[in-house]
Amino acid sequence: xxxxxxxxxxxxxxxxxxxxxxxxxxxxxxxxxxxxxxxxxxxxxxxxxxxxxxxxxxxxxxxxxxxxxxxxxxxxxxxxxxxxxxxxxxxxxxxxxxxxxxxxxxxxxxxxxxxxxxxxxxxxxxxxxxxxxxxxxxxxxxxxxxxxxxxxxxxxxxxxxxxxxxxxxxxxxxxxxxxxxxxxxxxxxxxxxxxxxxxxxxxxxxxxxxxxxxxxxxxxxxxxxxxxxxxxxxxxxxxxxxxxxxxxxxxxxxxxxxxxxxxxxxxxxxxxxxxxxxxxxxxxxxxxxxxxxxxxxxxxxxxxxxxxxxxxxxxxxxxxxxxxxxxxxxxxxxxxxxxxxxxxxxxx
Amino acid sequence: xxxxxxxxxxxxxxxxxxxxxxxxxxxxxxxxxxxxxxxxxxxxxxxxxxxxxxxxxxxxxxxxxxxxxxxxxxxxxxxxxxxxxxxxxxxxxxxxxxxxxxxxxxxxxxxxxxxxxxxxxxxxxxxxxxxxxxxxxxxxxxxxxxxxxxxxxxxxxxxxxxxxxxxxxxxxxxxxxxxxxxxxxxxxxxxxxxxxxxxxxxxxxxxxxxxxxxxxxxxxxxxxxxxxxxxxxxxxxxxxxxxxxxxxxxxxxxxxxxxxxxxxxxxxxxxxxxxxxxxxxxxxxxxxxxxxxxxxxxxxxxxxxxxxxxxxxxxxxxxxxxxxxxxxxxxxxxxxxxxxxxxxxxxxxxxxxxxxxxxxxxxxxxxxxxxxxxxxxxxxxxxxxxxxxxxxxxxxxxxxxxxxxxxxxxxxxxxxxxxxxxxxxxxxxxxxxxxxxxxxxxxxxxxxxxxxx
Ligand code: SF4
Numbered sequence: 001x002x003x004x005x006x007x008x009x010x011x012x013x014x015x016x017x018x019x020x021x022x023x024x025x026x027x028x029x030x031x032x033x034x035x036x037x038x039x040x041x042x043x044x045x046x047x048x049x050x051x052x053x054x055x056x057x058x059x060x061x062x063x064x065x066x067x068x069x070x071x072x073x074x075x076x077x078x079x080x081x082x083x084x085x086x087x088x089x090x091x092x093x094x095x096x097x098x099x100x101x102x103x104x105x106x107x108x109x110x111x112x113x114x115x116x117x118x119x120x121x122x123x124x125x126x127x128x129x130x131x132x133x134x135x136x137x138x139x140x141x142x143x144x145x146x147x148x149x150x151x152x153x154x155x156x157x158x159x160x161x162x163x164x165x166x167x168x169x170x171x172x173x174x175x176x177x178x179x180x181x182x183x184x185x186x187x188x189x190x191x192x193x194x195x196x197x198x199x200x201x202x203x204x205x206x207x208x209x210x211x212x213x214x215x216x217x218x219x220x221x222x223x224x225x226x227x228x229x230x231x232x233x234x235x236x237x238x239x240x241x242x243x244x245x246x247x248x249x250x251x252x253x254x255x256x257x258x259x260x261x262x263x264x265x266x267x268x269x270x271x272x273x274x275x276x277x278x279x280x281x282x283x284x285x286x287x288x289x290x291x292x293x294x295x296x297x298x299x300x301x302x303x304x305x306x307x308x309x310x311x312x313x314x315x316x317x318x319x320x321x322x323x324x325x326x327x328x329x330x331x332x333x334x335x336x337x338x339x340x341x342x343x344x345x346x347x348x
Numbered sequence: 349x350x351x352x353x354x355x356x357x358x359x360x361x362x363x364x365x366x367x368x369x370x371x372x373x374x375x376x377x378x379x380x381x382x383x384x385x386x387x388x389x390x391x392x393x394x395x396x397x398x399x400x401x402x403x404x405x406x407x408x409x410x411x412x413x414x415x416x417x418x419x420x421x422x423x424x425x426x427x428x429x430x431x432x433x434x435x436x437x438x439x440x441x442x443x444x445x446x447x448x449x450x451x452x453x454x455x456x457x458x459x460x461x462x463x464x465x466x467x468x469x470x471x472x473x474x475x476x477x478x479x480x481x482x483x484x485x486x487x488x489x490x491x492x493x494x495x496x497x498x499x500x501x502x503x504x505x506x507x508x509x510x511x512x513x514x515x516x517x518x519x520x521x522x523x524x525x526x527x528x529x530x531x532x533x534x535x536x537x538x539x540x541x542x543x544x545x546x547x548x549x550x551x552x553x554x555x556x557x558x559x560x561x562x563x564x565x566x567x568x569x570x571x572x573x574x575x576x577x578x579x580x581x582x583x584x585x586x587x588x589x590x591x592x593x594x595x596x597x598x599x600x601x602x603x604x605x606x607x608x609x610x611x612x613x614x615x616x617x618x619x620x621x622x623x624x625x626x627x628x629x630x631x632x633x634x635x636x637x638x639x640x641x642x643x644x645x646x647x648x649x650x651x652x653x654x655x656x657x658x659x660x661x662x663x664x665x666x667x668x669x670x671x672x673x674x675x676x677x678x679x680x681x682x683x684x685x686x687x688x689x690x691x692x693x694x695x696x697x698x699x700x701x702x703x704x705x706x707x708x709x710x711x712x713x714x715x716x717x718x719x720x721x722x723x724x725x726x727x728x729x730x731x732x733x734x735x736x737x738x739x740x741x742x743x744x745x746x747x748x749x750x751x752x753x754x755x756x757x758x759x760x761x762x763x764x765x766x767x768x769x770x771x772x773x774x775x776x777x778x779x780x781x782x783x784x785x786x787x788x789x790x791x792x793x794x795x796x797x798x799x800x801x
Binding site for chain 2: 113116117118119120121122123127141144145146147148149150151196198218219220221269270272273274276277278279280281282283284285286287288289291292294295296304305306
């Protein structure tokens with residue numbers, strides 16, 4: 001915390017200023033230091049350079065991101081309450097309007113009251129931060145479960161294009177993920193290898209949260225998790241790839257920098273086996289669609305192998321030795337779209 | 349070859365699906381730089397079946413050829429309707445590796461019909477685990493269901509390779525077991541359990557001395573009880589489970605409502621049998637109270653009431669059996685008591701304790717903390733909320749919680765005759781002594797209170 005020897009005794013009030021940070025979590029921590037000096041919290045925090053239509057309080061004040069200051073604050077916060085930085089960071093990744101100010105208010109409450117402010121759900125910003133951190137955490141957990149990798153071959157054109165622009169991806173405070181320009185510098189031109197690709201559309205920006213999990217799980221595989229909504233990709237390379245040794249093996253890059261990929265020949269067969277397994281473990285007598293949907297919300301279905309229909313396999317894999325009859329016998333029922341859902345009113 | 353594997357999957361996954369013990373949790377296994385996978389203390393459900401069960405492991409039988417004839421099992425030798433088949437070791441290994449790399453599963457749960465003798469069968473399971481661990485550097489989760497009667501040497505090797513071992517008891521009393529599974533007895537199940545417990549204890553003790561002690565089933569062991577196939581009551585089921593937790597130090601006991609897969613005369617007739625889904629759910633709740641909330645078996649289910657209340661969760665049933673202990677004050681009650689309130693979980697109890705250090709917890713705060721007010725409202729007080737029903741008419745509370753019509757039968761027996769012997773709960777809220785329903789004064793156990801302070 002800034003100036004720990006002079007522990008503030010009263011919480012800062014919300015002021016009228018608008019702060020503009022670089023959009024990173026470190027930048028937000030620096031915003032707190034600035035607010036502390038100014039004696040009031042900002043009314044709003046925006047990302048510099050991004051049009052923020054209609055903010056009410058005059059020109060935004062630019063906040064410089066100072067990495068050493070941010071990491072000192074992280075240490076201070078972790079000393080007060082282990083796990084707090086991760087929680088603030090997850091809330092931050094919810095990308096919800098106003099979450100930045102709630103985070104600053106919570107940091108301030110911790111500075112005044114210590115660790116107890118964190119668990120105090122009678123304090124609105126605490127609740128906001130907890131709620132969003134929880135939602136982001138839940139989605140990250142779901143991603144860890146629902147990401148589905150497919151084996152791909154990197155095409156001949158598989159050169160890593162150098163990104164023209166640094167993505168505005170916040171850095172995970174403790175995860176070994178870096179999205180800074182330095183990690184994009186030496187572009188590894190490992191083409192023609194095997195790469196495991198997963199496509200996702202998470203509601204929140206969870207890639208920084210799930211990075212460590214997958215890095216620990218698949219250290220020796222080369223994999224990519226592509227967030228199609230944000231056009232960002234979490235990329236992991238094995239040490240064997242010709243990466244500069246000091247560069248991080250796991251990092252976030254813009255989707256535009258990814259090489260061309262094509263699924264390998266055996267991919268569809270394994271997907272068919274997985275679907276066969278999924279069908280076999282069903283107990284029709286116990287079907288409970290409501291419960292099923294609570295666990296596997298519909299929005300995740302497009303990325304789930306087991307929710308895809310069977311037919312494409314024969315069409316696309318010449319060596320697939322599954323006869324048509326077996327396919328039609330075992331094909332998953334087509335999702336039935338209720339035409340009624342649109343309502344007769346809209347037409348008449 | 350792939351079509352063949354798909355066919356085998358359909359048969360051998362189908363036959364294994366009724367075994368519910370699959371949660372991959374409780375074993376930490378770190379990955380190496382070049383290895384594949386790790387297993388964390390919290391297992392991940394990678395998908396859910398249409399009936400809402402978690403799928404975290406590739407759960408298959410190695411073979412569905414079986415020389416035994418257990419009435420509750422499709423794989424039994426006398427069942428002529430199933431096609432018999434078996435995987436090869438390589439097939440199971442390949443499926444596990446490929447599924448794991450695609451993030452479909454956390455690992456493998458392998459069990460088998462007894463196709464020759466116990467050792468030949470167990471040896472195949474061990475061979476799969478050996479290949480995964482040693483040839484493929486697989487560090488994901490492996491759960492082996494060992495065959496009753498397997499030799500100690502094989503059990504020891506299985507324990508070295510697997511994250512968890514289990515031996516299923518299946519039928520909650522030995523007499524019923526003998527009736528439906530003539531080749532089995534409790535001794536053949538308990539013996540391997542003993543071996544596993546000893547191996548596991550030894551490993552735990554060694555591990556305290558050196559981090560490099562060879563692993564032995566780090567996730568402990570579990571078992572499964574089938575309910576509904578035989579006539580045991582809930583009290584019998586839960587006290588067997590309670591004993592297993594205490595004596596065999598099992599990590600989990602799974603309760604599986606019998607699915608009528610068999611028209612064998614020794615088990616209920618599929619035409620009239622109804623699956624005990626509610627019962628299964630209540631058993632898990634009761635089990636959870638005993639394992640996580642420090643309830644004793646007698647508190648959850650007194651000996652005189654051998655059946656759980658199907659309409660009411662066991663915690664609410666407990667509170668209504670001891671109405672004089674409630675309501676409790678959320679601003680003063682120790683943690684031990686907060687967690688005994690229906691509608692309050694461990695999390696919301698912790699949140700209350702955190703919030704009241706900074707001020708008074710009021711009624712409007714509770715919902716945000718995750719308290720289920722619909723249930724809890726009768727059992728707690730805040731400065732602005734003072735329920736009276738618990739003191740005057742607990743029967744009415746039951747009617748309101750259960751909802752719908754107040755059909756008389758079950759609650760009358762609940763409050764009719766006070767049960768004669770009751771173990772006193774560990775502590776009462778800020779009262780020196782508590783009165784048990786039998787009217788006797790029980791001294792207040794002070795230890796839990798001291799812990800809460
Ligand atoms: S021994 Fe196992 S597989 Fe064989 S019939 Fe009995 S329960 Fe089924």
